[in-house]
Every structure is written in C-alpha cells, then in structure tokens.
Amino acid sequence: MNLDDERESSYVEDRRESEGGFVGGMRGMPSLGTIMFIWPLVRMLLRSKIGWAIIAIGAFAYFSGFNPLSFGNAGSSRLKSNDKKEAVFAKKVLASTEDVWKHILPKYGIKYREPTMVLYRGHTTSGCGFASAQMGPFYCPADQKIYLDLAFYDELKKRFNAPGDFAQAYVLAHEVGHHVQNLLGTLNKVQRLKQSWGGSGKRANALQVRVELQADCYAGIWAHYMQRHLDRGDIEEALNAAKQIGDDTLQKESQGYVVPDSFTHGTSKQRMEWFARGYKSGNLKACNTF
Numbered sequence: 001m002n003l004d005d006e007r008e009s010s011y012v013e014d015r016r017e018s019e020g021g022f023v024g025g026m027r028g029m030p031s032l033g034t035i036m037f038i039w040p041l042v043r044m045l046l047r048s049k050i051g052w053a054i055i056a057i058g059a060f061a062y063f064s065g066f067n068p069l070s071f072g073n074a075g076s077s078r079l080k081s082n083d084k085k086e087a088v089f090a091k092k093v094l095a096s097t098e099d100v101w102k103h104i105l106p107k108y109g110i111k112y113r114e115p116t117m118v119l120y121r122g123h124t125t126s127g128c129g130f131a132s133a134q135m136g137p138f139y140c141p142a143d144q145k146i147y148l149d150l151a152f153y154d155e156l157k158k159r160f161n162a163p164g165d166f167a168q169a170y171v172l173a174h175e176v177g178h179h180v181q182n183l184l185g186t187l188n189k190v191q192r193l194k195q196s197w198g199g200s201g202k203r204a205n206a207l208q209v210r211v212e213l214q215a216d217c218y219a220g221i222w223a224h225y226m227q228r229h230l231d232r233g234d235i236e237e238a239l240n241a242a243k244q245i246g247d248d249t250l251q252k253e254s255q256g257y258v259v260p261d262s263f264t265h266g267t268s269k270q271r272m273e274w275f276a277r278g279y280k281s282g283n284l285k286a287c288n289t290f
Contacts, residue, residue, distance in 0.1 A: 001166045002229050008091035009098060013145070015120040016087075086150045086168075087119060093169045094146075097176040100225045105183065108284060115179040116145045117172075137171055139178035141187050146175045160244040164237035166230070170219055170275070171241065177218030181211065202261045209247075210289040212265040213274040216242060217287035220278025235279065242271035 046052065094117050105112045118124065123132040127143030136155075137148045156171065157163040181187050190211055194204045223230070223238065243249065246268025251258045265271065277286055 001169055001226075001231055001234050003089065003092040003096065006092050006229075007095050008088060009094035009114070009117065011094065011098070011114045011116045012091055013116055013118045014087070015118060015124055016083075016150075083150060086153055089165060089168070090117065090119070090148065090150070090172060093172050094176070096226060096229070097173055097222055100222050101176070101180060103225070104221070104284065105180070108184075110183055113144070113183065115139070115176065116143075118145050118147045120147065120149055121151070122149070137175050139175045139182075141178070141182045144179060144182065146172070146179070148172070148175075156241065160241070162237070162241035162244045164234070164241075166234035166237040167241035170223070170238035173219035173222045174215045176222070177215030178211075180218050181214065186214070187211070205262060205264050208264045209266045209270075213270055214287050214289040216266075216271050217274040217278035217289065218284075220275040220280075221282055221284065221287065223275075223279045224282035238275060239272050242275050243268040246271050 044051065046055070098112070098114050102112045118126070120131070121133070123130065124147065125131065126140045126145065126147055128138075128140035131138070131147045133149040133151055135147075136152055137146065139146050152171075153168050156167055178187070190207055194200075194207060197203050219238075223235065245265070247263040247265050248258045248260075248267045251262075266274075274287070274289065
C-alpha cells in the first residue's frame with residue numbers, strides 16, 4: 001500500500017512513552033506494574049546503607065530526567081527501529097479513513113466525527129475499562145477511541161500468519177468500521193438487545209458476529225475508495241488476514257475443534273466474504289448483516 005505522500009491523522013493519542021515520559025514539566029511516577037517488578041530488588045537494597053544510597057541516587061536521577069529502569073525495559077517495551085515507521089503508517093491509514101467516511105456518511109445524513117487512535121504499549125486504561133496488548137486492537141464506543149498496541153502487528157505476521165502492510169491497514173479499518181456503527185446507532189441498538197437477553201449466551205454471540213462482519217464490510221468499503229493507493233497483492237493480504245482471524249480457524253489452532261455457538265467474529269469464510277462485498281460495492285447498503 002502506497003501512502004508515502006499522504007497526510008497523517010492528528011486524531012492520535014500516543015501513550016507509548018507515558019510510563020517514563022514527562023508530565024506537566026516533571027517526570028511521572030512509575031506504573032504499579034513497574035513498582036511490583038522492582039520491589040524485590042528495592043527490599044534487598046533497603047537492608048544496607050549502601051543500598052539506601054543506591055536508591056537515593058536512582059531516585060534523584062529519575063526525577064532529574066534519566067530513567068534508570070530504561071535499561072531493564074529495553075527489550076520488553078518493543079523499542080525497535082521500525083516502531084516509528086509502523087506508527088506513521090497507522091496514522092496515515094487513519095487519515096485515509098477520515099477522508100473516506102467524511103465523503104460517504106453525509107450522503108446518509110450523518111456527519112462524520114473522527115475517532116481518536118490511542119497508541120500504547122503493554123497496557124493502558126480506556127473508557128471501556130482496562131486495556132492490554134493481549135486483547136488486540138479494539139474500539140471503545142464510550143470514549144470513541146481505537147486502542148492499538150503496535151506489537152499486535154508482529155503477532156499478526158508471526159502468530160496469525162498474516163503479513164503485509166495492507167493486512168495491518170485492514171485491521172485498523174475494521175476498528176474504524178465499529179466507529180461508523182457507533183455513529184449510525186447500530187452499536188447502541190445491539191447493546192440494548194443484548195441486555196434484554198441477559199447480556200451473553202448463544203443469541204448474544206450470534207448478534208455480535210453480525211456486528212463484526214459488518215465492520216469487515218465497512219473496511220471493504222474503505223478499501224474500495226483506496227484503490228489508487230493499492231499495490232498488487234494488497235487485497236489478497238486483507239483477505240488472508242480475515243481468513244486467519246476467523247473464529248473457526250483460531251479455535252481449530254488453539255483447541256483442535258470448533259464451537260460455533262461461541263463464535264463472536266464469524267468464520268474465516270464469512271469474514272472474507274463480507275470484506276469482499278464491501279470492497280466490490282463501495283456501498284453502505286451492501287453491508288446489512290442484520
């Protein structure tokens with residue numbers, strides 16, 4: 001996918017350095033997770049005068065702007081050379097979704113309001129509660145933000161066997177699709193219906209599948225309008241990603257069998273078909289999964 005000359009979205013909240021970053025002119029306190037991690041070392045140092053001196057020097061250095069914990073976190077925080085490149089690409093993809101949906105939604109009497117993309121590492125908080133990298137990218141309708149740990153792109157390539165920049169773009173466009181559903185009132189209607197059924201169970205799962213497949217279709221609509229930016233093989237990358245993260249495929253790989261009643265995103269075939277439907281039509285009405 002070629003977005004080299006395109007703009008980056010300004011609707012981005014970058015929390016990747018929040019643990020060791022500066023807040024209001026002074027360095028913020030370490031996270032609870034970091035304190036728990038280093039506590040055994042601190043407890044040992046407290047047993048001697050030399051240890052107390054080391055703690056004092058470390059504290060002085062930390063609040064002076066140098067993070068003595070950064071050496072130990074270098075590997076786990078995924079500070080690698082392509083991190084910046086991936087962040088820039090995500091910002092450009094987000095900007096492209098803004099342009100597409102600003103063009104489409106007014107035709108249906110809806111003004112597009114841009115979602116904010118939150119970039120983070122490891123864990124953070126959202127309007128929908130605690131967020132961790134293990135959850136994968138997700139959209140929170142409560143604060144209208146998309147949460148993305150860029151380490152997921154490594155998982156997409158290595159764990160899910162779905163490499164390629166357009167596979168990454170598809171995942172982000174899918175989350176933007178949920179934002180479109182929120183603006184259209186779809187998510188609110190679905191949530192009310194789920195609550196009337198008790199919030200979970202077979203029927204609630206089946207309804208959630210329809211929500212996810214529609215978001216796939218909306219991602220396809222975005223791809224339809226991005227054709228001049230596509231490289232050969234891009235659509236195949238997106239279809240492969242949709243296939244690899246289908247409920248049936250994931251369940252077969254993890255437990256050796258599938259439980260259709262527990263599906264929440266749809267089968268590989270369904271996800272591929274609905275993305276393709278949006279891509280071919282470019283029409284919002286073609287994405288009625290309900």
